[in-house]
Every structure is written in C-alpha cells, then in structure tokens.
Amino acid sequence: MKTSYSWLQEYLDIQVSPKDLAEKIERSSVEVDSVTRPSDGMKKIVVGEIKSLAPHPDSDHLKVCQVDVGEDELSQIVCGAPNVQSGKKVIVALPGSRIGGNVKIKRSKMRGVTSNGMICALDEIGFEKDVVPKEWADGIYFLADDAKVGEPVFPYLGMDDYLIDVDVTPNRGDMLSIYGVARDLGAIYDQTPKLNHPKVEEVATPAAGKVSIDANKDLAPIYKMRIVENVKIQPSPRWLQIKLWNAGVRPINNVVDVTNYILLKYGQPLHAFDYGKVSGSTIHARYAQKGEKLTTLDEEEHELNEKDIVIADDQKPIALAGVMGGLNSEIDDQTTTVAIESAVFTPTLIRKTAQRHNLHTSASQHFERGVDRGGVEEAVDAAAQMMHELAGGDILKGIVTGASYDVKDEIVNVTLSRINHVLGTDLSLDQVTDIFKRLGFGVKLAGETYTVSVPSTRWDIHITADLLEEVARIYGYDEIPSTLPSGPTTVGALTEKQKLIRDSRHVLESLGLNQAISYALTTEDKANQFMMRESSETHLSWPMTADHTTLRMNLISGLLDDVAYNNARRVKDVALYEQGRVFYKDSADQVRPSEHEHIAGAVSGQLVVDPLKNAKNNSIDFYQLKGIVEKYLENLAIKGDVTFVATDRYPEMHPGRTADIMIHGHYVGFIGQVHPTIAEAYKINQTYVFELDLDALIEMPKDMDQFEPISKYPVITRDVALLIDKTVTNAQVLAQIQKKGGAYLKSVELFDIYDGKNLPNGKQSLAYTLTYQNPNATLTDDEVNQAFEKVQKTLTSELGAEIR
Amino acid sequence: MTLRDQLEKIRQERKQDIKDVVDLKKLDSLRVELLGKKGPITQALRGMRDLPADERPTFGQFANTVRDELQSAIETRRDELKKAMLNKQLASEKIDVTLPGKPVAQGQPHVIQQIVDQIEDLFIGMGYQVLSGPEVEEDKYNFEMMNLPKDHPARDMQDTFYITKEILMRTQTSPMQARTLEKHDFSKGPLKMISPGVVYRRDTDDPTHSHQFHQVEGIVIDKHITMADLKGTLELIAHELFGNRFNIRLRPSYFPFTEPSVEADITCFNCGGKGCAVCKYTGWIEVLGAGMVHPNVLEMAGVDSEVYGGFAFGLGPDRFAMLKYGVDDIRNFYLNDVRFLTQFSKKG
Numbered sequence A: 001m002k003t004s005y006s007w008l009q010e011y012l013d014i015q016v017s018p019k020d021l022a023e024k025i026e027r028s029s030v031e032v033d034s035v036t037r038p039s040d041g042m043k044k045i046v047v048g049e050i051k052s053l054a055p056h057p058d059s060d061h062l063k064v065c066q067v068d069v070g071e072d073e074l075s076q077i078v079c080g081a082p083n084v085q086s087g088k089k090v091i092v093a094l095p096g097s098r099i100g101g102n103v104k105i106k107r108s109k110m111r112g113v114t115s116n117g118m119i120c121a122l123d124e125i126g127f128e129k130d131v132v133p134k135e136w137a138d139g140i141y142f143l144a145d146d147a148k149v150g151e152p153v154f155p156y157l158g159m160d161d162y163l164i165d166v167d168v169t170p171n172r173g174d175m176l177s178i179y180g181v182a183r184d185l186g187a188i189y190d191q192t193p194k195l196n197h198p199k200v201e202e203v204a205t206p207a208a209g210k211v212s213i214d215a216n217k218d219l220a221p222i223y224k225m226r227i228v229e230n231v232k233i234q235p236s237p238r239w240l241q242i243k244l245w246n247a248g249v250r251p252i253n254n255v256v257d258v259t260n261y262i263l264l265k266y267g268q269p270l271h272a273f274d275y276g277k278v279s280g281s282t283i284h285a286r287y288a289q290k291g292e293k294l295t296t297l298d299e300e301e302h303e304l305n306e307k308d309i310v311i312a313d314d315q316k317p318i319a320l321a322g323v324m325g326g327l328n329s330e331i332d333d334q335t336t337t338v339a340i341e342s343a344v345f346t347p348t349l350i351r352k353t354a355q356r357h358n359l360h361t362s363a364s365q366h367f368e369r370g371v372d373r374g375g376v377e378e379a380v381d382a383a384a385q386m387m388h389e390l391a392g393g394d395i396l397k398g399i400v401t402g403a404s405y406d407v408k409d410e411i412v413n414v415t416l417s418r419i420n421h422v423l424g425t426d427l428s429l430d431q432v433t434d435i436f437k438r439l440g441f442g443v444k445l446a447g448e449t450y451t452v453s454v455p456s457t458r459w460d461i462h463i464t465a466d467l468l469e470e471v472a473r474i475y476g477y478d479e480i481p482s483t484l485p486s487g488p489t490t491v492g493a494l495t496e497k498q499k500l501i502r503d504s505r506h507v508l509e510s511l512g513l514n515q516a517i518s519y520a521l522t523t524e525d526k527a528n529q530f531m532m533r534e535s536s537e538t539h540l541s542w543p544m545t546a547d548h549t550t551l552r553m554n555l556i557s558g559l560l561d562d563v564a565y566n567n568a569r570r571v572k573d574v575a576l577y578e579q580g581r582v583f584y585k586d587s588a589d590q591v592r593p594s595e596h597e598h599i600a601g602a603v604s605g606q607l608v609v610d611p612l613k614n615a616k617n618n619s620i621d622f623y624q625l626k627g628i629v630e631k632y633l634e635n636l637a638i639k640g641d642v643t644f645v646a647t648d649r650y651p652e653m654h655p656g657r658t659a660d661i662m663i664h665g666h667y668v669g670f671i672g673q674v675h676p677t678i679a680e681a682y683k684i685n686q687t688y689v690f691e692l693d694l695d696a697l698i699e700m701p702k703d704m705d706q707f708e709p710i711s712k713y714p715v716i717t718r719d720v721a722l723l724i725d726k727t728v729t730n731a732q733v734l735a736q737i738q739k740k741g742g743a744y745l746k747s748v749e750l751f752d753i754y755d756g757k758n759l760p761n762g763k764q765s766l767a768y769t770l771t772y773q774n775p776n777a778t779l780t781d782d783e784v785n786q787a788f789e790k791v792q793k794t795l796t797s798e799l800g801a802e803i804r
Numbered sequence B: 001m002t003l004r005d006q007l008e009k010i011r012q013e014r015k016q017d018i019k020d021v022v023d024l025k026k027l028d029s030l031r032v033e034l035l036g037k038k039g040p041i042t043q044a045l046r047g048m049r050d051l052p053a054d055e056r057p058t059f060g061q062f063a064n065t066v067r068d069e070l071q072s073a074i075e076t077r078r079d080e081l082k083k084a085m086l087n088k089q090l091a092s093e094k095i096d097v098t099l100p101g102k103p104v105a106q107g108q109p110h111v112i113q114q115i116v117d118q119i120e121d122l123f124i125g126m127g128y129q130v131l132s133g134p135e136v137e138e139d140k141y142n143f144e145m146m147n148l149p150k151d152h153p154a155r156d157m158q159d160t161f162y163i164t165k166e167i168l169m170r171t172q173t174s175p176m177q178a179r180t181l182e183k184h185d186f187s188k189g190p191l192k193m194i195s196p197g198v199v200y201r202r203d204t205d206d207p208t209h210s211h212q213f214h215q216v217e218g219i220v221i222d223k224h225i226t227m228a229d230l231k232g233t234l235e236l237i238a239h240e241l242f243g244n245r246f247n248i249r250l251r252p253s254y255f256p257f258t259e260p261s262v263e264a265d266i267t268c269f270n271c272g273g274k275g276c277a278v279c280k281y282t283g284w285i286e287v288l289g290a291g292m293v294h295p296n297v298l299e300m301a302g303v304d305s306e307v308y309g310g311f312a313f314g315l316g317p318d319r320f321a322m323l324k325y326g327v328d329d330i331r332n333f334y335l336n337d338v339r340f341l342t343q344f345s346k347k348g
C-alpha cells in the first residue's frame, strides 16, 4: 500500500525525512518496498495560463495558444487537446523539461508553427492511465484557478508528496490504512496521533424505514448500513482526488470516492449501492444460489458458486460481498439515494470467492487479512458525513444493523520475566509498561504480571508470544544483545551416512567429475529411463510445465539433459556427477514414494583436455570410466570383490558396452555407453554413464584399514603371452590363473592386449605379468618355475590358450 | 742430462700438456703415459739404483714430488673438464618454463554445495546435528504442524506441487522442525539441528524464480534460548559466509511458525551499505527469515511450550550464492553448464 507522507503528517508530528521514516517503519513494523515521489524524474513543468488561442493555419484540430508561463512575454504553444480553452490554468512542460516516461520536451515546430513546449494531460506527467479521473481522460488538465503562473505544478497535484510503499505481512492488516500506520508510528515515536472522529449530522427521517437487512451471521458477523438521500453526484474536490490517485485509486465521483477514501483512511471496505436500483427494501447477505449470475462493476459476468457470498435484494444479487459491487446497483450520475454498506465478512470465504473468480480487489485483500471489528460504525458514519458535506446528501437517522456483536478488547497476560527470558533483554517494569501504553494497549500490573487489554484495532494479537513481538519491535531489534545459545553442551558431527556421502562427492571430484545439481522433476519418459529396478511413477497432480511432471527414478537422465545443454553450446568435454535422490513406488497404489540416495556420472568428450596432445583418441571410453568407478568403490573400502558383468538388459544402454556392477554378488549399479539412439534423442555426443545405489553402498560392510608388513623378501615375476579365442574374457583368464597360481602368486597384471593384424581369425593376444613372493623366505627359481608351469598348463587345457 | 734434470724437464713441460688437454679420454691416456708403469717417473725411479746410495733418498723424494704434482694437475684438469661438460649439457637442456603445465583431471563441488557444506561445518562446530528429511512430504508436516492449517491465508504465499491432497513436494525444509521436535527426547539435552535440502515451489522458472531450490533450516530448543541468541547466531552465519565487515539487521516479519518473526538483512555487497540499485538504495539485502518458534508448533509436536522454547531460521543457499558471486540468473544452478560450474574455486 502506498502510504502518503503528507497525509500521515496530518495526524503526527513527523520530524524525520521520508527515507528515514521508511527505514523506521521497516525496522519496527513492516517491510517497505520503495519510497517515491510522483514527480521523480520530472522537471520544468509549470503552471501556465492560456491567454488566447487561435486555430492553427495548417491543421483542423491544432490550436496555437499564447500562454503566460510567468515570463516577461507570453509563450506560444501548439496544443491538440479537444478541451483546450482560453483563461484556464494548465500544466505546461517548458522547453528543456522532462515529463513522464523520461521524455524530454524541446522547442519545436508543429506544422510550421513554433511551439515553446507542451500543454500536458495527466497521463503525460506520469499518471497511470487507470487513475486519471474520467473527466480528464481525454484532454489536458485544468488546475485550480488560484494556481500561481510559472510555479512548478507538482504541489498542486500532490506530486511533491512522498509515497512509502509498505509491503504488509498477512498478520498486519491494520497497517493497510493511514490510521493504522499513524497508530503504529505513534507507538514507535511515542506520540499520540491526532485521529479525528466524525460527528454525523442526521435528518429526522429514520433509515430503518427505508431498508431492512437479512444477514447470515456466519457469512457476515457484522453488517451495517446507512442511507443518504438527495446526493448530487459530481467529481470530488481536488484534495480528495489527490489522496486517491496518490494511493493508486481512480477518482470516480463524490460518492464512490468517499467509500474509497474511507477504506484508505480507516481500512474498512465500504460499498455504496444506488438505492433506487434495489428491488424491495430488504438487503440480504447470503450464499449465492445455483445458477445465479452477477455482472460486477468491471463489467465481467460471473457464474456464482453456492459457496460465494452475495449481497442481494429481494430478486437478485447486487454485489459479490466483500469483493466487488454489481453493475446493476452502481452509483451513476442520476443516483440520488445511496445505501452505504459497512460490514465484516468471513475472511476464508472472501479469500475463496476472490480466488474462484480471480478477482483480487482492495476490498477482498482487506477482508482476507481482517478488519477492525470495532471500527465498522465509525467508518460508515464518516462516509455518510462526507457525502453530506461533499454531495449535499441528507443522512437518514440511525444505522441499520443486520448483524453485530459486542466487540471486546483481547485480554492477554505476560510476565516481565517471560519477556526478558525470551528476548534475552534486561527490560524494567516501567519500560515494558511504557511500550504497551504507547501501543494504545490497556495495562494492569500485578507483581510482575501484566494484564494487557488489546483494542480491536490490533486484531492480530491473541497470545503471549504476540505481545513479546510487540515489545521486541517497539524496543527495537537493534537494541537486543547478540549472544549464542548457552546451556548443556551438545556434540555436533556428521553421521556415518553423511560422511560417506560427502566422501563420495570428494572422491569423484578428485577423479575429475564436476558436481551437477539437476531437476528432480522431469518428464514421464525420462523418469522411466536407466532404471535400476522396477517402480511406478510419482506424478504431480497439477504440474506447471510439461518438462517437469514426474519425479525422477534415475539420475542419469538429468545428467544427459545437462550434457545436452553443454553440447548445444559447443561444450564438447563434459564430465559430471550428481548425488541426489530417486523416488520409487512399489506399486501404483503406493501414495508416497520411497526416497533413495543415488550417485551417478556422465562423461562425454575428453576427461582431461590436453591441447598439446592429439585429442582424437583421448575421448572417454568404457575403461576410463570403469577406472573412475573402480577407484571410487576402492575409496569406499567396501568389503567384497567388485565385478563387472556384461549385460544387454538396459534398453537405453549400448548392449555390448554395458556392465552391471556387483559387489560380493550384490547388484549395486551399472556402467556403460549410452545407446546411440538415446544419445541421438538427447542430442548428445557419445557419452558414458554410471549409476550406483548409494544407499546400498553405505549399508555394505566396510574393510577396516590395517597395516600389512612390507615383505623384505624379493619378488620374482614371470610373463606369459596367450593366443586365445576372443570370446574368452580377461576375467576368465584371471580366474583360471588365480585358481592354479599356487601359494606364492601375489598378483597378476594384464600388460598387453592385441587383436589386430597377423592374428588368426577370432583370436586375440593377451599378456600377463605374474608376481610371486614368499612373505617368509626367499623364493627359489625352481619354486617359481614349477608354479608358473602349472598356470601355463591350465590355461592351455581349460581355456584353449596357445602360449606364445 | 742427469736423471734429475730429466725429471725436472718432464715436470715443466708435461704440466703444460695436462693443462692443454680438452677431453677426458686424452687426459686419461696422458695420465697412463706419465704415471703408468712405462711412464717416465716409473722409469726414473727404476734408474735410481744406478745412483750413489747417499743421493737416492733425495732423488726418491723429488721423483715422488713430481709424480704428486702431475697427479694433482691431472685431477684438477679432470674436474675442470667434467664441470665444463656438465655446463654444456645443462645449457643444452634448457626448456621453456612458460609452456603450459600438463592438465590433470579435477572436478569441483557445485557452488550451492559449497555454501551448504560451509553452513554445515559452521553449525557442526557449534554442536548442531545435521538432519535431512523427505522431499516428498505430508501436508501435515509441511503445513499443518507448522501452524498453517488448511485454509490459512499464508498458504497462498507458497504455491505447492501436490501429488495427492495430503502428499506434496515440500515447499520448505521447515517440516524437519516438526519431525525432529516430535522425536527429540529433551531429557537427553537440548535440540540443536540444521536441515539442508532441496525444496519445490509451483513457480515458472525465470531469472529470479526456480521451481526447485535449496533451503537450510535451523532450530534450537531448550529451556533458556533467547531472541538474543538468535541474533548472535545469525550474525555468525553472515560473518562466516560473507566476511566480518558485513552487519545484519533484524526486521519484524511474519511466519506462521514463529512468533516473534524477523527477517534478517545483511549489508549490501555491492555498495557496502551506502545504497545502490542492487539494494534498492537501502544499503541492506534480505537474506533469511527467522524467529522464536511459535508455541503452537511446539505444542502440536508434543513439547511443553511453557518449559521449552527456542529459535528457528531458514535460509536459501541459492540466494546466498547469487548474492555472493553476483549470479544474475538462478537457472544457472540447475542447467550445469560446465563453464559455469568450474568458475567457483573450492576455497570459496
């Protein structure tokens, strides 16, 4: 809400600048979005008086005006406005001036005639089109006749005021009115705001004779009405228009403007009906009926819902209660009798109605945050009195009440020790009493217990904690000391699981992969790819976009989206990993998915980019990524052998270049090349990926590191080269060597692999180094030769190898 | 020429020869020639037996002196030659030290992860536990137990991805407050925990909005926890993450799950507090929300709010990262452009 600095000055003696006031509001009450002046960015715009005008020689609609702008000579200005008139005070943008939209005005020629500036309409000097009063919408604006020629126009239009735009939190609905802000500032600056209360000058005719009310108390706990007769509809006086347009409200006429003014001032939404358009004399506040329709003031027709609250006459709805009036009872130029409604509607019902019809008005926003239930009558009184003063209306005697109840102060207790205990302060009894009094609360003190009576103007306060907040903010958060929690010591540490997750990240980073964080919500298709197990999908019931509808059941698809993003931007070398959750459901009936920590990687292009090396053969391949996964698993120190078992069971993976990863026979994930058709669908280059069930890795038993003495006896090595069928795997050869290797075989290492030219068809050459060591004695050549012989024999007999 | 004269001549002439030798091989043959078995000194010593007995000792001494002198001249020359050769070799081995180092593979943690880790480490050091909760939450924990009943107006502030009526993508990490409060055994000491994680909002992705982002929740509940403790803790976070020259200010705010509620602003990075476009000329930038845990939240979790109380805060690592590094589009964090990811050194 845009709060006028000068309006506040009417009630308070504010000694600080608007900027400082805004800072104070921000530190003590609610957030401030901005402090602006309507005249910001504009200059050299002055009052001019049109002394004479003549038709433009070359144009039908342009007029050549001689304008007194306070200089020695009259200024000639060409003007095209239809309402330009001699003798009027107007807004003149002088040559060199800056008007709305940062537009510069220069001396110019209009169809051959010199124009020394421009006569302006309101929307040309920064007014939003939808706040310009209708009577000034299509032409230039006439200032008051006593405006001083040559003076800046800004004070005459309220444009020199400062507007503090407060962003009111849901609990502080009271700050959505000038009176509310004035009361709070009164507490902050320790002043009593000079708020005035209306005296209503009524005529003898009772209002009750004109109207009766039938209000459903569940919908409208308070419903009151006044009748004002014989109003003369006309534009409001300028001071009122200024207050409205500075608050962003368009002035309409002297009746509608009064209701809007009262809303700004008191925070009580009012509605004015044209009594002459109401059928019968009973006003109903009720639920809408099925099939009812209402066209609201914005000329939109609404099909009403049976949960909407309407105001109706005997035949039809005449307003969407608390949201917007109906066109059928609108105040117009012919209106003579006005029914002013001042009511409180149930916030949740108003909120839902506003949502249903997508109609969020100032009134609905006030009702949603609550209004001062004790101020309903004062608001309608003030409105009626203003209509009397501004529109010459006769106020009928009395307020007609359809629903009401006794609004009482809220009584809340708090002790001084509680205040100091929670705030960490050392306030005295007097200090706290003073704060409550400044807030306008009643205070009774017994011992150190305060019994605080909170008036209805602060309907947000109900419990002790609310009072604590009042004390804290009025005392000032800056004044509260800074300490750290004291009390019993607690131990802070990551859990084993958290440590392993952190370590996992560090290991993969040390191996060259960058951490990615992708979206967990993806498409149904991608959610279902690269699955490590069967699972039903988890869908959002109301997604925002087609790209994010389903919870992921794998991490790889997200990483491939990332690879695609990079590839599309000509970044070819991408090495990423992600650690995050996948979401599984055992069946479609399961409502809530289980969440599992996974870790996955995707590498495309080169892992290490060395521009000095021929990059062609340096791209990632299965074995390089396998090395990374092996190193990662080795770092986790999981007990049991890691094996890679060829598989073609993943439809998204290359059937000949994919392996399941097993630890001690347990499936923990997979690795391999993304299937070329999938890569094509993602628009990515050749990419290798892996995904591991991190939860499973965390659960698995770990090896305890233990020192193994380094043998002082020498090792002896023997090399063996095999010519063997291509169908025989390295794993098979290793297994056979290990099986027959003997007690002293320490390790076996593949050191050469060749399947190129000069080999018989279907054969490959594999060469291994076998390392022998006896930890307790020096091995003899004989011992080694015997063991090596056995290995060679078994390779020949079991695997058909030819020893070369 | 006497034997002695011969030796004297050798001493004079050959010393110069030694100095003139330019390679080690020749020096070696010269050594053999002079000092070897067939060399003149050996020959001279052999001829000594022809000398009268009383001259022998002096001659012998003289011959040894000559031999030692030649020997040492050879050694000196050898050292000189070796040194010269090494210098020549070193000169030929000169490299261009400005050529690039060989690249090694090294990845980086995500910038948001860096901030989360930093926050975790700070709080672990102060005795907090780190807990993580489910990303798919129950309405009960995400809203109801956080004092946001079904028709609470503040629910409008959080557009939610629902899965069913009761199950949703958590919109905040706050449900971990309710979950831990429910479980915590206060007879075993205070509750001090932080809970980092991913949260989701029904938002359209644009430079300042993301349907997925991160939060870190913190809560401390004990018998004597104060607003002043909250203030001190928030100051510590600001100093840890941004540096000591940053101040914080607390402003009243509203969250359904805290009362009093505050928002914390930090000195504007861009202008140091003088006021600029980034901070809308206020000198301050809003960084987190906090407050004293609402008694309803405690009571709903079965904690006696007359005895126990404390503070809670929630902060956004995405926002922190944007502020700290001047990132102007939140989507950068989730698109994983390698050129973006590798910009943030691990030292923070």
Ligand SMILES: [Zn+2]
Binding pocket: B268, B269, B270, B271, B272, B273, B274, B275, B276, B277, B278, B279, B280, B281, B283, B284
């Ligand atoms: Zn700034």
